[in-house]
Amino acid sequence: MKRLAAVLSALSALAGLSLVTSAQAVCPVCTVAVGAGIGLSRWLGVDDIVTGVWVGGLIVSVTIWTLDWLGKKKLRFQGDQTSVAALYYLFALVPLWYSGLIGHPLNTLWGVDKLILGTGAGSVAFVLAARMHEVLKKKNGGKSYFPFQKVALPVSALAATSLIAYLIKCVCV
Numbered sequence: 001m002k003r004l005a006a007v008l009s010a011l012s013a014l015a016g017l018s019l020v021t022s023a024q025a026v027c028p029v030c031t032v033a034v035g036a037g038i039g040l041s042r043w044l045g046v047d048d049i050v051t052g053v054w055v056g057g058l059i060v061s062v063t064i065w066t067l068d069w070l071g072k073k074k075l076r077f078q079g080d081q082t083s084v085a086a087l088y089y090l091f092a093l094v095p096l097w098y099s100g101l102i103g104h105p106l107n108t109l110w111g112v113d114k115l116i117l118g119t120g121a122g123s124v125a126f127v128l129a130a131r132m133h134e135v136l137k138k139k140n141g142g143k144s145y146f147p148f149q150k151v152a153l154p155v156s157a158l159a160a161t162s163l164i165a166y167l168i169k170c171v172c173v
Contacts, residue, residue: 041054047165047169048101048113048118049114049118049121049166049169050162050169051118052114052116052118052121053118053125053158053162054122055092055118055119056118056119056121056122056124057122057125057126057154057158058092059085059088059089059123060085060122060126060127061154062088063081063084063085066084070084089119092119093115093116096115101115102115121165122158122161125154125157125161126157126158129153129154129157130153132153133153133154136149
């Protein structure tokens with residue numbers, strides 16, 4: 001049943017790709033792709049710390065995307081960044097806790113739940129990569145150094161963080 005749910009999640013996320021019409025800041029295509037990757041990783045049995053890295057990236061991606069949308073609609077308010085981010089973390093992590101995916105005493109690394117640890121690492125990696133893109137773009141007169149730099153940097157950062165998390169997990173187990 002869990003495997004079927006994971007497959008259906010991945011397929012519905014991929015189906016959402018057909019609804020996306022244009023690329024934007026931290027584009028919807030990237031967000032849907034990360035969401036599909038999370039569902040697929042659970043189905044394939046990927047360790048929770050690696051899955052958590054992508055959960056963190058997805059949460060930051062959706063947060064940035066939402067803040068960009070709010071800005072375009074002139075709906076910005078004091079504390080909007082913190083409020084939007086907190087809501088998305090709650091929306092993502094509370095159901096995982098209630099379903100038992102977070103909080104299992106045998107699913108920890110260094111005494112911290114693997115999904116939580118991975119989510120934190122993925123969030124930091126995504127934020128740093130998005131900021132690196134902005135710094136590089138500013139240094140290059142407002143242009144990216146290469147096509148899809150805005151996508152390549154965060155995805156590369158998440159992939160590198162996943163590899164590091166996996167290697168740490170292998171050494172610590």
